[in-house]
Every structure is written in C-alpha cells, then in structure tokens.
Amino acid sequence: MSAVHSPSARMKRRETHSPRSLVAIVVAIALILVFAWLATEIVLELIGRPPLLGSPAEMLHGTAALTSAPISWVVTGGAVLAAIGIVLVVLGLTPGRRSRHVLASARSVIVVDDEVIASGLARRAASAARISPDNVRVTLARRTVDVRLTPTSGVLVDRSAVLDAVAGELDSYDLEPALRPPRLQVESRGQVGA
Amino acid sequence: MTSTNRFANRLLIVVVGIVLLCAGLAAAAVVLNPTATTIWNQNAPRIRAAAESLLLTPAVPGTRTGWVLLGALAALVILIALLVAFIWRQGGGRTGRLLVRQTGETGTTIIESDVATGLLQDALTDDPEILAAHVTAYAIKGTTALKIAVTCRRGASPQRIGRTIDRLLTALDDVLGVDIPAYVQISGGFRARMTARTRLDRRTSPTNVIAPANP
Numbered sequence: 001m002s003a004v005h006s007p008s009a010r011m012k013r014r015e016t017h018s019p020r021s022l023v024a025i026v027v028a029i030a031l032i033l034v035f036a037w038l039a040t041e042i043v044l045e046l047i048g049r050p051p052l053l054g055s056p057a058e059m060l061h062g063t064a065a066l067t068s069a070p071i072s073w074v075v076t077g078g079a080v081l082a083a084i085g086i087v088l089v090v091l092g093l094t095p096g097r098r099s100r101h102v103l104a105s106a107r108s109v110i111v112v113d114d115e116v117i118a119s120g121l122a123r124r125a126a127s128a129a130r131i132s133p134d135n136v137r138v139t140l141a142r143r144t145v146d147v148r149l150t151p152t153s154g155v156l157v158d159r160s161a162v163l164d165a166v167a168g169e170l171d172s173y174d175l176e177p178a179l180r181p182p183r184l185q186v187e188s189r190g191q192v193g194a
Numbered sequence: 195m196t197s198t199n200r201f202a203n204r205l206l207i208v209v210v211g212i213v214l215l216c217a218g219l220a221a222a223a224v225v226l227n228p229t230a231t232t233i234w235n236q237n238a239p240r241i242r243a244a245a246e247s248l249l250l251t252p253a254v255p256g257t258r259t260g261w262v263l264l265g266a267l268a269a270l271v272i273l274i275a276l277l278v279a280f281i282w283r284q285g286g287g288r289t290g291r292l293l294v295r296q297t298g299e300t301g302t303t304i305i306e307s308d309v310a311t312g313l314l315q316d317a318l319t320d321d322p323e324i325l326a327a328h329v330t331a332y333a334i335k336g337t338t339a340l341k342i343a344v345t346c347r348r349g350a351s352p353q354r355i356g357r358t359i360d361r362l363l364t365a366l367d368d369v370l371g372v373d374i375p376a377y378v379q380i381s382g383g384f385r386a387r388m389t390a391r392t393r394l395d396r397r398t399s400p401t402n403v404i405a406p407a408n409p
Contacts, residue, residue: 001336011339011377021284024203027210028277028406035277039270042263045250056249056263064242067222067231074225081218088211092204101353107360108342108376113350115380133349173353 011109012176017097089101097142105173114140117173121166121182125149128165129157135191145170145182153190195332195341195377197287202280289333292340293372307331310340310366310374317362318342323350339375348384355380 004093014167037052045055054062058067101117103110125147126133135150151157166182224230249263293305295306311329318327326345331338340363359378367373 008375010335011195011375015195015377015379017200019196019198019200020203020207021198024206025281025284027207028281031210032274032277035270035274038272039267042267042270045262046267049303058247060242060245060249062239066221066238069225069233071225074220078218078220078222078225081214082222083216085211085213085218088207089215090211092206092208092211101357105360105378107354108361108377108378110352110356110359112356113382114382115384116346116350116352116380119348119384120351120353123351137292169351173351175316182354 008109011101012111014154015109016098016100016102018098020091020096023088023091083138098113099140101140101179102176104176117175118172121147121169124169125162125166128162130155131157131191140179143177143180145179146185147182148187150184150187151190153192155190157186159184159186195287195334195339197283197332197334198284204282206280215297230270240282287332287334289338292312292331292338292374293370295372305370307338307340308371313366313369314340314342314362318359320343321355321358323347323355334375337375339377341379343379345383348379348382352380 041051041053041055041059044051045057051058099114100111101114103112118140122136122138123133124139126136126149127150129136129149131149131152136153137148139146139148145166147162149157149162163182163184166184168181170179224234225281248262249266252260290307291304292304292307292310295303308331310331314329315327318324318329324344328343330339330341330343342359344355344359346352356378361378363374
C-alpha cells in the first residue's frame with residue numbers, strides 16, 4: 001500500500017494546480033519568432049544582402065539613439081513591455097489553483113471537479129427541501145459552500161433539515177481542502193407550483 | 195499525470211517576465227529622468243561603437259564574416275532548438291506497458307496497459323451514473339500509473355462513484371497481483387451538456403424510467 005501513497009501527494013498537488021502549459025508555449029513561440037528574426041538578420045548581413053527590418057549595425061544605432069526618439073513612443077513602448085512582464089511574473093508565481101477538490105480514498109488519488117460536488121449537494125438539498133433540483137443553486141469555492149434555493153410558493157422550507165442534509169452529504173465526501181459548514185440562503189420569492 | 199515539467203514552464207514565464215519588465219521600465223526611465231538621459235547620451239555612442247567593431251570586424255580581412263556574429267548566430271539556433279524541444283515535451287508520458295516483471299529465471303512477464311484499460315472501461319460504463327470513462331496509463335517517476343477520467347451524470351454523488359472505482363481497482367489489483375497507483379478524475383461538463391437527470395433504459399421496456407435513487 002505504501003507504494004500507492006508515495007507519488008500520491010505529488011499527484012494531488014499537480015492535478016489541483018494549473019501547469020501553465022499554454023502560457024509557457026505562447027512565450028516559447030514568441031521567443032522563437034524573435035530569435036529566428038535576429039538569426040535571419042545576421043545571415044543576411046553575413047551574405048551581404050539587404051536586411052529585413054534592420055541590420056545588426058542599424059539595430060545598434062537605433063538602440064543608442066533611444067534618447068532621440070519621440071518620448072511618447074518610448075514611454076508607451078516601455079510601459080507595454082513592463083505590463084506584459086508583470087502579467088507574466090504574476091502568472092508564473094501564482095499557484096493557479098483549479099476549481100477541484102480531493103476526495104479521500106485509501107486506494108487512489110481522486111480529484112473531483114467542483115461542479116460535480118455542487119450538483120451532488122444540490123440534489124441532496126433539493127430532496128430535503130422537497131423542491132425540484134433545478135431550483136437549487138450550489139456554489140463551491142475553495143473552502144466555502146453556498147446553497148441558494150427558490151422554494152415552492154406556499155410551502156415552508158425547513159432550513160435546519162436542508163442544512164443538516166447538505167452538511168451530512170459534504171462530510172461523507174471527506175474533501176480536501178476541508179470545506180466549512182454550508183451556508184443557506186432561501187429566496188424570499190417562491191416558485192409557483194414547482 | 196503527464197511528464198510536463200511544470201517548474202520549467204513557470205521558470206521560463208517568470209524569467210521572460212522579469213526581462214521584459216526591467217527592459218520596459220529601463221527604457222521609460224532613461225527617457226523620462228534627465229540624469230539618466232544625460233548618462234545615456236554620454237556613454238551610448240562609445241558603447242555602440244565598441245559593440246559594432248566587436249560584431250562586424252571580419253575574422254579574415256576582405257570577407258564579411260565576423261566570429262562574434264557567427265557565434266551569436268549559433269547561439270540563436272541552439273536556443274530555438276531548445277525552445278522547440280520544450281514545446282514538444284509538453285503533455286507527454288503515455289505508455290503502453292503497464293507492468294514488467296522478472297518472473298524468476300524463466301522469463302519476463304509484460305502486461306500491456308490495454309488489459310487494465312479494457313477491463314476498467316467496460317466495468318465503468320455499465321454504471322448508470324457514469325456517462326463516459328477513459329482509462330490511460332502514464333509512466334511516472336519510475337512506475338506506471340493509471341489515469342481514470344470519468345464523466346458523471348448531473349446530481350451523481352462523487353463519493354459513491356469514487357467508492358465504485360476503488361472497488362474495481364482493488365479487484366484489478368487481485369487480478370494483476372500488484373497494486374497499480376491510480377489517479378481518478380471525476381468531471382461533469384454540466385454546463386455544456388443537456389442530458390437529463392433521469393434516463394430511459396432501452397434494454398427493458400421503453401416506458402421504464404430509471405431515476406437516480408434518492409439518498
């Protein structure tokens with residue numbers, strides 16, 4: 001059994017966080033394009049042909065003449081580069097948690113999408129409140145569960161029964177990260193005949 | 195499950211981000227700050243001339259070839275190759291071999307992944323609350339693990355489905371004689387799909403409606 005557990009912590013972490021593959025691929029492609037263009041300019045210079053956008057000498061001239069260029073251009077360009085840079089740094093450093101939770105299991109690593117958990121809880125809440133599951137909306141965050149239900153007009157909803165049912169169902173799932181007890185909100189306007 | 199190197203992904207993103215951030219801020223600072231502008235104007239022509247002579251001085255007089263420029267070209271080509279390899283390696287790791295075991299001196303037993311894939315997929319799709327099941331094997335950290343991706347019906351209890359899958363996996367362990375590490379992914383795709391909570395079972399009578407049991 002221990003052989004099942006040693007890769008499991010790593011698996012849990014990997015499957016509940018984004019790998020940032022898409023961002024990394026986009027960045028890599030952008031770098032490839034820039035490097036390919038630079039390499040082309042060098043080759044054109046070496047074989048004596050006219051450059052595409054600027055030969056190495058022209059590029060050096062242009063960089064040195066930074067202070068002669070219109071200030072608004074340089075500042076705008078610099079701001080755009082800096083903004084992209086900040087976005088990339090944030091994307092690279094933040095964990096990128098996915099909306100998933102880990103279901104306790106001794107045999108395997110089980111990861112469930114939050115919407116599946118929510119719909120399971122919604123069905124339980126609906127039966128406890130004796131309304132159609134379409135009138136229940138469950139929202140799941142990392143640690144919180146919010147249940148909103150639209151009661152049938154004229155029929156009282158037993159709040160504690162609903163909360164107990166949902167909390168009981170939630171406990172049986174035994175999720176990680178642990179969720180706080182669910183919060184219930186009953187709409188003041190009922191649904192006729194549902 | 196995949197062999198994607200997540201650390202490498204994030205490292206590339208952060209490094210490029212920092213370079214862009216510094217370049218952008220530096221450029222803006224040089225033009226906006228008078229002191230910086232003066233320093234730049236004093237030193238830039240000198241540095242530019244030095245760089246130009248470094249790059250463009252021909253190695254052999256009479257030709258256009260400069261060693262440094264050639265070196266830069268080689269470096270760029272290597273970097274491009276590394277980046278292409280980096281993109282290629284995203285998301286791999288599948289394997290067809292589930293288990294390779296040396297059985298004494300007589301030989302080796304090799305169990306293909308299709309064995310587990312077939313057994314599990316058949317058993318899982320029989321469950322009325324499981325709409326689709328996809329089983330693949332991945333090579334991770336020296337061992338092989340199974341990835342079981344299950345799409346379940348709206349309203350299904352993920353706990354019940356998890357228990358069902360665990361039971362099937364334990365049965366598979368008995369068949370194979372060894373515990374295979376398993377990763378189970380339970381998803382729903384509810385917003386995209388329009389399937390009803392109840393379904394008509396065509397195997398018996400057309401009017402037989404099977405609804406998930408109320409817990």
